[in-house]
Amino acid sequence: MKPEVRQPTELERKTAQGWPIWTKEVSEFPWSYDEKETCYILDGEVTVTSKTGEQVSFRGGDWVVFPQGMECTWKITKPVRKHYNFG
Numbered sequence: 001m002k003p004e005v006r007q008p009t010e011l012e013r014k015t016a017q018g019w020p021i022w023t024k025e026v027s028e029f030p031w032s033y034d035e036k037e038t039c040y041i042l043d044g045e046v047t048v049t050s051k052t053g054e055q056v057s058f059r060g061g062d063w064v065v066f067p068q069g070m071e072c073t074w075k076i077t078k079p080v081r082k083h084y085n086f087g
Helices: 009-016
Strands: 004-006 020-025 027-033 037-050 055-059 063-066 073-087
Touching: 004 055, 009 037
Parallel strands: none
Antiparallel strands: 004 063, 020 073, 027 073, 037 055, 037 063, 037 073
């Protein structure tokens, strides 16, 4: 199980502007998703490693969808700022 990473459509970018913003400094931590999370990454660089060892990297400008039930470790190498939405 891994996140989907792609470029957002213009409509997705506009929609995400109404979502809350989350920020986090350079760090590394475990995380699990009780429900699907969709993110529009505004700034930063991150590599997420799944429980099975698959790595996915993303950065500012990317649209990322984390599936419900995913367990991973976030490694933030440049401070992150993102819009996010659950469900």
